[in-house]
Amino acid sequence: MTTLRILAEVTGGRISQGHDDVAVTSAAIGSSDVAEGGLFCAVPGLHAHGAQYAASSKAAAVLTDPAGEEILQAQASDIPRLIVDDVRAWMGPVAAEIYGYPARKLSIIGITGTSGKTTTSYLVEKALLAKHSVGIIGTTGTRINGRPIPTQLTTPEAPTMQSLLATMVDEGVTHVVMEVSSHALELGRVRGIDFDVAAFTNLSQDHLDFHPTMEDYFQAKSRLFTGADSSSLFNDAPSGSADTDLAVGANEPEGAARDPHARATSAVPAAVICVDDEWGQRMAALAARRHGPSGGAVAPVLAVRTTGTAKEPADPFSAQTAQAEAQPIPTWTLDDVHVTASGRQEIRFNTGTDQELEYSIGLAGSFNVANSAVALACVAQLGEDVEAAAQHLRDVQVPGRMQAVDEGQDFLAMVDYAHKPGAVAAVVRTLADYLPSPTGRIGIVIGAGGNRDQDKRPKMGYQAALVADAVFVTDDNPRDEDPRPIREAIVQGAEAGFAERGVEKMAVTLANIADRAEAIEAAVQWAQTGDAIVVAGKGHETGQLVAGVVHEFDDAQRLRAAIKSVLAGRKQQINTGNQGGM
Incomplete structure (x- = not known):
């Protein structure tokens, strides 16, 4: 049973007087979505603060900020509440606690990038389904072993996300493939989740109505590769880090308590990064620096290249690239693509080992060559048999994608x-x-x-x-x-x-x-x-x-x-x- 006292220990928040032992059994961000005994996460919105709707909900308690607390006091509300500095920063860890940290019982692959997230997630799902029970969360909805579950967002809000993961655990899912949008990373929707593998497809102009610049867009994406949105919220940044704004915990509420349930490890996931563009090269360098030296069987960072050779990025990328070159990043390099008369793509990659990886896909386009390689590299980072997995990609089709x-x-x-x-x-x-x-x-x-x-x-x-x-x-x-x-x-x-x-x-x-x-x-x-x-x-x-x-x-x-x-x-x-x- 999760009480407000436990959630206060997680967040360092303040409980309204006399409500320490109030129990909550679920969490939701929409007042109409809160179940009996649930926690209403009242966030400030564009037009109104969620706390205004607390009284009309079925909530047993409210998670809110000082502005929300003022609203509830003005309403003379006696609903129990937990007050934190930033509700969005804490919704994920709080929901994870309520639902029993379901992510820790799953192998989770997160895929980010401007394009290719959905196709890559379908390919990873198909590659894993032969041996595992797989859930998928993304643009086309949520599926558990192929069964659709309606969802609204590419990456659901943190309470919904944790509830979905808990449902997947209950249904025997072992692996989850998740599209992770820049909005989700910026708004904290995946906080409370430790990813096993994080993948990057590409970066090009989009969402500049939300991100002021391409640099801000990149910074948001990079959070997936630094552990900044995992359950381990307060690890120290590596000494000498040039990207201090990407350091784990850099954007957390000031004075917040350390999550007592966070993993002892850095929670920085193994990475798969397509380095066909300069943004990818920069991301690979950043991820490699976050990992540091490795002697494990799985490379901390695995790069995929399908076009030409690496280009020396312009400043400010060059410093990061130089650091990465001190410890070469293992790279899969495209050797050959042959398009058959029926439109199939027969693909061969040099994986840096004695044996090349050969497979075929029915998806058109050079971008799908890259997507398929990123998908298989994710499988490799999980320690799976890549050659066997590759054979399951032959007939994958993705709704609305070519x-x-x-x-x-x-x-x-x-x-x-x-x-x-x-x-x-x-x-x-x-x-x-x-x-x-x-x-x-x-x-x-x-x-x-x-x-x-x-x-x-x-x-x-x-x-x-x-x-x-x-x-x-x-x-x-x-x-x-x-x-x-x-x-x-x-x-x-x-x-x-x-x-x-x-x-x-x-x-x-x-x-x-x-x-x-x-x-x-x-x-x-x-x-x-x-x-x-x-x-x-x-x-x-x-x-x-x-x-x-x-x-x-x-x-x-x-x-x-x-x-x-x-x-x-x-x-x-x-x-x-x-x-x-x-």
Whole structure:
């Protein structure tokens, strides 16, 4: 039984008078989600403080901050409460205590990066399922041994996360694969979790509505590799650390107590890092420095490289790279990729051992070569048989990620989640590699979400137009924004991209079509024999968010329906023409 006294020992918080022995059996961040006997984690919100809703909840007690305590006092509330300086900083460790530290009973792999998290997590899940009971938490939801459990966020809030992990333990799960977003790391959603393996896919522009700069974005991602969001909250940073802002405990509440249940170890996970870009090289150097010398069977940091050779990063990366070079990081290097006539990718990696790793995947794109290697490297870091695991990747498909839609048409049609400049660039380049005909053209349906990073919108259009022959700009999830300026920004970027290529306006198509279904149909109407089109942005999503209302919308279903309609129309035209010639 967890009492407020125990939680005060965990957090160093202050209990309202006479409530030390009040017991709590669960935790939640939403007042309506609190069960009888539960702890309501009342955090300050954008428009109101959660403490205002404590009285209407079923909570046995409230975890809140001084501002929340003032609200409760003003309400003359007698609900028991635990007051801490920063509720978000403590929700994870508190929920972990309440649910019995479920993460410690699991092998947990955390995957972060701008793109590729979902695909990589699916690949790790598939590689492990042959021998283990596996749970997965990510963008497409939560699954336990393949059984879906609805969730709202890529990385759920800390109380929900700990509850999910406890459920997985109860159901016999041994391994958990988790997408870890930068929002989750910044907002403390994975605090209270010690990861066994942390993986990094890549970093490119996204979420700059939340992170002020790319450097801030990187710093948030790097927390996964420093142990700063584990249950061991107050380990000292290594002496001489240049990244003092990344030191474990650097951002914890001042004067807070040491978690008495924290592991004695540093809780810095084994790392797998794709070093195809300079951000990855910097992350690998940072992770290597956090680990220090190692003589174990598993490398503390394992790098994956699929493109060229390592580049010397520009300042301020060079100091970290130099430190890493003093202790070379084991690296898997791509030797060869062969795309078969059926579109499969046959892959060979040099793993730095006497034996090369050979396997194949049915996923298109060079980025999926990197994703698959990161997934297998995670398996290696767990001490599993990598060659055996690799054979289970052959038929993995990921909803809304380069998902082919085939209704017997003579052109390629796909759906992808690409909703940031780097991902758009990767998708159109992949289409160029997979064109059914040497003379085939490329078309893309593209939009951008409202209430999100505005700077990326023209860049998305620009990247699309650098390769595509037709760009159909449409609405994505406008949310609370007027969608017209969003589309116009993408159109401006696309115009710049076409100009950069030096193509005549008459030789390309650039359309601004607000209705997403109409834009998809226009792209299908445009496509001819040997062409390739992709509907980008929403991927697996089944709704379109407009002015606070979610409208049913599934890109794959709409694309399939459009293809059927267009094919039927073309067939009718042919039949009509044949009859006219009789």
